[in-house]
Amino acid sequence: MVKNNKMLKKETFIFLSFVVAFQFFTSCNAPKKQEQKQEQESKGKLFIIGGGSRPSAMIDRIISESGIDKTGYGIILPMSSSEPDTSAYYAKKQFLIKNIANVHALHFIKGEKFSSDKIDSLKNASMIYISGGDQNRFxxxxQNTEIEKAIHEAYKNGSLIAGTSAGAAVMSKMMITGTELKNLEYSSTFRNLQSENIEIKSGLGMIDNVIIDQHFVKRSRYNRLLSAVIEHPETTGIGIDESTAILIQGNNAEIVGEYQVIVFKNPKKSKNLYQDKLGAHGITLDIYLAGETFTLN
Known part of the structure; x- marks a missing residue:
């Protein structure tokens, strides 16, 4: 009987240990699951343009996907630009040419008190268009303002969020700033694959586990996106060329425009170092053309 009691206590201890471990595991994973649930609940679309000129058919696609030719309105956010008024003018013009007049610019200034009317206008827009310039300026x-919250709420409720050039870079949670940490002289393309050279900051986070790069083929930005994928192997690197875009809905991306979209993945999470030079094995490369689709995760 004593032996049986000892065995019973041992089995009870093992069972309780399992329960505690299971509860700990599920609680640790709850935030991640919640984030995934929130992403799945978003009804909107992302239209991410690699910069350069926007072909007529691309503007048509933005209009049709957002539905602003039928109802609602569009908002232009020109804060990436050093000349926001000029940027807003040309962004509006591309829609006016298509007889779409219900597109308006909202220019927010850092540190100012944002009016509730402006925030509500942003929150309820059918389309939000982020212009090019400098993603850091935007x-x-x-960041961490009512503007950011309003963009996310609009997306969650079904709006199309579009951005070109710098407006493309801000879409991802991990944003390439364009700054090289080891080479202070600016260059539109990185000359080397070096460790700890690429500067990453927080973007809008419209899309997780992805890093966006723009003007990609035109400016040969392979080195910096490869560096990012090697040093952040949990991410997918998406390089979008000029006059080209990806339309994202849920977990699916469609290529729109004239040129290519390059996708790098590091499934083996490979990273090798020789001095400060980066190396890796098993990185995958896909080159997508207009009309083709791929899944993000």
Missing amino acids: MEVV
């Missing part, structure tokens, strides 16, 4: 204005 994030300095919107």
Whole structure:
């Protein structure tokens, strides 16, 4: 009887240990599952343009996907630009040419008190268009503000969020700033694959586990996106060329425009170092053309 009692206590201890471990595991994973649930609940679309000129058919696609030719309105956010008024003018013009007049610019300034009317207008827009310029300038204005929250709420409720050039870079949670940490002289393309050279900051986070790069083929930005994928192997690197875009809905991306979209993945999470030079094995490369689709995760 004593032996049986000891065995019973041992089995009870093992069972309780399992229960505690299971509860700990599920609680640790709850935030991640919640984030995934929130992403799945978003009804909107992302239209991410690699910069350069926007072909007429691309603007048509933005209009049709957002539905602003039928109802609602569009908002242009020109804060990436050093000349926001000029940027807003040309962004509006591309829609006016298509007889779409219900597109308006909202220019927010860092540190100002944002009016509730402006925030509500942004929140309820059918389309939000982020212009090109400097992604760092844009994030300095919107990060951790009501503007950022309004963009996410609009997306969650079904709006199309579009961005070109810098407006493309801000879409991902991990944003390439364009700054080289080891080479202070600016260059539009990285000359080497070096460790700890690429600067990453927080973007809008419209899309997780992805890093966006723009003007990609035109400016040969392979080195910096490869560096990012090697040093952040949990991410997919998406390089979008000029006059080209990806339309994202849920977990699916469609290529729109004239040129290519390059996708790098590091499934083996490979990273090798020789001095400060980066190496890796098993990185995958896909080159997509207009009309083709791929899944993000």
